[in-house]
Amino acid sequence: MFTGLIASIIFGLLVIRLRRPVAHLIRNRSLSQRLKQPSLQESLRIFSGLWYWPIVLMVLVSAINLIGIGEDNQKALRCALFTTVLLIGTVFLSTVLQHLFRSRKAETIKHSSAYKERFLSLLHALLRIVIAIAFIDILGRIWGVSLLDFAQSSTVGRAISNALSSIGLIFLVTWLLWVVLDTAIQEALKPPVSKRGARQPSTRVKTILPLLRNAIKIILVVICAITTMANLGINVAPLLAGAGVVGLAIGFGSQQLVQDVITGLFIIIEDTLSIGDWVVLDSGHAGTVEGLTIRTLRLRDGKGFVHSVPFGQIKAVTNQSRQFAFAFFSVQFTYDTDVEKAIELIRETGDSIREDPFLKYNLQGPLDVFGVDKMDLNGVVLTAQFRTVSGGQYAVSRAFNQRLKKLVDNSPSVHFAQTYPQQVLLPQRQGELVQETPPESSPVVLPQPSRT
Structure with a gap:
């Protein structure tokens, strides 16, 4: 028995050691064969990643059979065989779904909208979750434990299943809302590619929508977290009251921050400045607007330096990039x-x-x-x-x-003016008193000041 156990362990370790070279030999085909038979290549790739699992399970069952006695050995062998088949089938089904959705996604990108692409990704993720849950339940039934029976027969199981179902539904609804809203924002920000004369997204849209996207993300995460804690049996009322008190204290303690946020909100809504505009602030900062956050404005000046200016410090803006x-x-x-x-x-x-x-x-x-x-x-x-x-x-x-x-x-009759003093010739006017009367009709020369 001891010799057979050692041999089983050595054989199992050898299989694990050689799993990558053997997998490479299985899926290694010429380029022409891979291009002509993509489905066969995909099947070989799946098999190359699973070939050693049945052998390892058989070795494990053999080791258990050498150690144990009685009819349980036969049952363990059958369970191991069923587990191997279930594992191979689950991985194969998951890979087929991945290949199917990948090809459908490629066609959707070429011929359809972004909404369909995102919904296909969501459906693929949901199907993978369903496959994982089914695998766990069937695996438990093979070894004599059923999760569904536990969830239906006992009080604790029903409570756990109800809580998990509610949490799963909350996550699903939140995920669905985020997919719809995020896709809508991305489509609004995306410039038209093939339509001639299509309207480009304005700089105001490019400025407001990213901030709106971040705000929606934060709101969805907070709502999802609160409802999840409520379904887990946690009393969220004290948490909400405490959060309100903390928020009130932060509001009183950070009035400058609140001023920055409110001022920035009105600047963005009134479209005073947008990303890409060249602006001059009353504080002396000037440059191209590179980014807007909830609190600060980021400028890059002509020398390449980046300036971050809080909105509360902006009193006047000169925008040189309008119309x-x-x-x-x-x-x-x-x-x-x-x-x-x-x-x-x-x-x-x-x-x-x-x-x-x-x-x-x-x-x-x-x-x-x-x-x-x-x-x-x-x-x-x-x-x-x-x-x-x-x-x-x-x-x-x-x-x-x-x-x-x-x-x-190149013009003889047009000359630029000089900034230094010039010699000016003025004709003498009749009857004008001068210190020294020059000859008649001779000009009066004004002396040029000394440069010293």
Whole structure:
């Protein structure tokens, strides 16, 4: 008996040791065979993962038979055989369902909506749970224990089964609600792929829906946890009362946090700013909005640095990414410049901007030339502007300045004003008193101030 027991143990360990090499030999086929017969390859893959279980169970029953005596050995052998068949059948059925739902899911992704895809995943998970429960019950019946009989015959079993049924129903309803709501939010955020002219999701939707998704998740988890504890026999009334008191204390103790949350809520609802907007805050922070949480605003400035600003600290917001902007030009020329020629050069520069294939899509109208805006000691100031898309005014301004500089450099009658003092020639007016009377019709030269 001792020798047979040692031999059984050694054989079982050898089978376990060689399970992976043998499994590799079973499922190893050429690429052409795998492509031509995918169902056979799937069956071989399932068998390669289960081939050693019957042998291990037989070895275990043989060891028990060598140790024990009587008719129980025959019963243990039959139970082991039935357990082996049940295990193989359960794994095979689970794998077939997985393969079936995988192929159906692939077809659904190509030809159907996301709702059907999520519901197929939910149905697959429910079927796997049912298979697991059936496996446990049948396995118990094979070895003389029935979970269903225990749940129906005894008071404790009925209480446990009722509680588990209620909890399972709660989890199922919560899961179903989450699948529906989460899929709806994801579909609303997803940009259209194949439909031409389809409406893109707005930045307001992209900002509010992720926050709404997180809020729905928290609410569902809290409700599910409370109802689960109630079905387990836990009195949740003191917990809810305590949670209310704690929430009230936290509200009084963190007024700044409450202010941040409420301010952020109104900023999001009023669509003051959205993800992707370039904003300037009254606190001095400026940058692109990268994210919004319940309490803070996250900005990335022009140098790549990230700034997190609580909503409660925001008093005024300058949003530079809404509808349109203006590329404003203020150009100063000398007094001896031909103003009409300068305006002509400005219009010519505007026409070249409108004809540029890369810049014309940033424009929303022609160049508006306002003419002479003011005159000061340095010269004459001419102003003009382009109406552009939001964010496009910077590229238009740089291109306009560069092209106008080239035109002015090539024009003999148009000159940019200088910022340093200039020598100005003024004709003498008749009857004007001067310290030294120059010759008649000779100009009066104003001396240039020293630079020292």
